Amino acid sequence: MTVFGAGADTRSVPNRNLVYEALILRTRESPAGDRILTMMTAEAGLVDVFVFGGPKSKLRSLASPFASGRAFVYLDPAKDFRKLSDFEARDSYPALREELGRLWAAGLVAELLIKTSGGGGDFPFVLELGREALRALDSRSPERGDYAVALFLWRLVGLLGLGPDTEACVSCGRGLSTASLGRAAGEVRGGDDGRGDGRDSGGMARGGGAGGGNAGRGEDQLAFAYSFGAEGFLCPSCARAASRGSSAATGDAARTAPGFPRGPAAEWRRPEDGAFARESGAFLRILPAALDWLRDSEKKPFAEAVMAGLDGPALAGLKALLFGLARRAAEAPLASLASGFLPT
Numbered sequence: 001m002t003v004f005g006a007g008a009d010t011r012s013v014p015n016r017n018l019v020y021e022a023l024i025l026r027t028r029e030s031p032a033g034d035r036i037l038t039m040m041t042a043e044a045g046l047v048d049v050f051v052f053g054g055p056k057s058k059l060r061s062l063a064s065p066f067a068s069g070r071a072f073v074y075l076d077p078a079k080d081f082r083k084l085s086d087f088e089a090r091d092s093y094p095a096l097r098e099e100l101g102r103l104w105a106a107g108l109v110a111e112l113l114i115k116t117s118g119g120g121g122d123f124p125f126v127l128e129l130g131r132e133a134l135r136a137l138d139s140r141s142p143e144r145g146d147y148a149v150a151l152f153l154w155r156l157v158g159l160l161g162l163g164p165d166t167e168a169c170v171s172c173g174r175g176l177s178t179a180s181l182g183r184a185a186g187e188v189r190g191g192d193d194g195r196g197d198g199r200d201s202g203g204m205a206r207g208g209g210a211g212g213g214n215a216g217r218g219e220d221q222l223a224f225a226y227s228f229g230a231e232g233f234l235c236p237s238c239a240r241a242a243s244r245g246s247s248a249a250t251g252d253a254a255r256t257a258p259g260f261p262r263g264p265a266a267e268w269r270r271p272e273d274g275a276f277a278r279e280s281g282a283f284l285r286i287l288p289a290a291l292d293w294l295r296d297s298e299k300k301p302f303a304e305a306v307m308a309g310l311d312g313p314a315l316a317g318l319k320a321l322l323f324g325l326a327r328r329a330a331e332a333p334l335a336s337l338a339s340g341f342l343p344t
């Protein structure tokens with residue numbers, strides 16, 4: 001009896017050894033107690049594999065969440081069974097585990113990749129995007145983490161074909177440049193002269209403090225907006241028209257302006273974010289610097305783009321926008337955002 005003779009009894013489909021370029025996103029236990037890894041791969045998108053061995057096995061510790069490298073997988077096509085046989089880790093982003101905010105951000109990256117089925121199809125690009133985001137989270141100071149997450153979300157929605165046009169107003173087609181903002185400011189001043197009394201009494205009723213109220217309104221009028229209903233940015237004129245058309249939306253926009261609660265998860269899971277994504281008429285105030293940041297980031301490599309900073313209100317609006325877009329891309333609530341979920 002030879003090896004070949006023994007083989008004659010088995011099915012004709014051969015067992016195979018596969019190699020993937022992979023980023024490990026998640027581990028979980030099967031009902032039978034086995035460990036299952038979910039990996040983002042360049043070759044096949046999301047791939048689930050079994051990992052055998054006790055808690056102290058070398059392979060198990062090598063192949064833990066956010067490790068990046070080459071995965072060697074044994075495939076038994078007859079049983080549709082994949083087992084990790086080796087993992088050659090090139091990077092494990094160790095600083096992610098040293099700080100809760102970074103770990104949470106990495107968990108959000110992993111969750112998005114899983115819930116978008118590996119980013120839709122351009123798997124090598126998506127894998128590299130995920131690695132770049134983790135690299136930025138790993139190497140930058142924790143305060144820069146917001147930008148790494150924001151840029152990851154922006155590029156992912158772009159790869160999924162859900163990124164809004166940053167050049168033209170979705171409603172009237174007008175350009176969304178800083179120059180268009182200057183023209184809009186002129187229109188606002190002209191308009192106010194014509195019906196100043198009516199607006200002032202409205203301002204008194206709403207705001208109270210005269211100086212602060214005026215400054216606040218001026219800022220509103222010079223901002224862009226993002227409309228979740230129209231799925232695009234609005235120029236200042238269309239944003240003003242939209243805010244006049246819906247008092248409920250105006251209230252929401254005012255609430256999102258400055259001063260978010262602190263903490264990595266809290267900043268991304270304010271309750272009104274969910275409302276924004278669900279209400280077709282809802283819109284979000286976007287300051288010019290935030291729109292410039294999105295536009296400029298498209299021309300730069302990831303590591304360079306995350307170094308560009310914004311002031312607090314511009315960053316807050318940017319994050320609220322990208323959360324809404326991410327939620328739509330995932331077509332599901334995001335556990336990272338809803339409950340401060342952290343991967344283990």
Ligand SMILES: [Zn+2]
Pocket residue numbers: 169170171172173174234235236237238239
């Ligand atoms: Zn417009």
